[in-house]
Amino acid sequence: MTSPADEIGTWRTIVKTHRFDQDQELAEMHYLNVKRGDEFIENMEWLPPWKPSAGQQLVPSQVWFIPIAAAAGTVALYYMFNEHRVVFLSIKSLHA
Numbered sequence: 141m142t143s144p145a146d147e148i149g150t151w152r153t154i155v156k157t158h159r160f161d162q163d164q165e166l167a168e169m170h171y172l173n174v175k176r177g178d179e180f181i182e183n184m185e186w187l188p189p190w191k192p193s194a195g196q197q198l199v200p201s202q203v204w205f206i207p208i209a210a211a212a213g214t215v216a217l218y219y220m221f222n223e224h225r226v227v228f229l230s231i232k233s234l235h236a
Contacts, residue, residue, distance in 0.1 A: 152189040153225040160228040167215055167231050185217075185228070192221040207234060 156164075187194055187206060195204040195217075205216045218230040 150190070150223075152192070152221060152223075154185060154189055155225055155227045157227065157229055159230055163231045167233070188217070188219050188221065188226045188228075192219070192226055195219070203229065 188204075192204060195206040197204050202220050203218055204220065205218045207214050207216045214234040216232055216234050217228065218232070220227045220229060
């Protein structure tokens with residue numbers, strides 16, 4: 141059973157770390173089609189704020205990730221969350 145904090149429709153504020161911003165720039169240059177990179181990132185950002193437990197937890201940590209197919213392979217969005225916000229930590233290629 142999910143907690144009320146994890147119900148769909150409970151929007152959380154997105155906080156992006158400096159590391160995430162750096163990784164995003166690299167991802168757009170190396171893993172993604174640069175022209176569509178921003179759109180790709182925006183599209184992958186909608187799930188964690190609505191349903192963060194849809195990802196996979198890196199046990200025993202509080203870090204979660206969502207693998208996402210991209211033009212040049214699979215990338216993963218790493219994040220943490222609580223009842224009020226989702227913190228995007230990193231985005232990395234799973235084939236590096």
